[in-house]
Amino acid sequence: MGYHHLALAAKDMQAIHHFYEEVMQFELVKVEVGPSPQGGWAKHFFYRMEDDSKFIAFWEMHDMPGVTDDFETNLSKAAGLPDHINHISFDVNSKAELDERRQRWQAAGYDVMEIDHNWCHSIYTKDPNDNLVEFCLTTRRFTEEDRTYALAQLSTETPTFSKPPASVTNHAANDEATTGGRAEFAALGRRDN
Structure with missing residues (x-):
């Protein structure tokens, strides 16, 4: 469903x-x-x-009572959370489609962050509401080991950290790409050149 x-x-x-x-x-x-x-x-x-x-x-x-013009549209900011916590993710069916989406964002003037999470490959930017938007390609099937680990993390107070991303690449709106570094989601969005 x-x-x-x-x-x-x-x-x-x-x-x-x-x-x-x-x-x-x-x-x-x-x-x-x-x-x-x-x-x-x-x-x-x-x-x-x-x-x-x-x-x-x-x-x-x-003209809704109690709704002011300065309401916060960024879901994470409204909740007092870091930018990457609340986000909207859409699926793609292939790496070629993911690359096409990234290129479309860049051509429209948006900076893009690309992350290989080891089990999915994602690209991120910000929409006009300042919400983080993602296209995501699942790159492998989940195993019983994945499920066992996930269930164990529900109740543990001393978690075993997941493997870090295989790569993080920042793509500027003008097609420049830099790899490495940390995922800095707050700086994403449209460049007004």
Whole structure:
């Protein structure tokens, strides 16, 4: 069973639309517009990710009591957490598709971090809401050993740390790449040259 949609608030719907339709290549297929139960009104935009069963959606709110213009859209910042904790991850089917997504982000002016996690390969950038967005390719099947380790970590107070990433590469919007170093998610996003 998968999820139907993830819904997030947006401050700048035009920027969100550009990112998710033009850069991410998701298609705006539906909007619901109507009054909000607490007053005011809202638009609820749905972007199709593949077929008509998976969507990412955004709320544009108007005149809602108690909702100010300065609300925090970054999920991690709103919770007082480091940037990488709350993030949105989308799957890809091949390394070629992952590379194509990275190149598309860079061509659109976004810095990209690429990490080989030893069991999946990921690329990251920030969306206009300042949320960390990921495309991820699972590169191996999980084993019974993986499950045993995961179950043990539920209750241990002295965990055995996982193997560090095989590689971390930072790709600048202009196609420069540097390898090594730490994963610094806060600096990702669009460059306004």
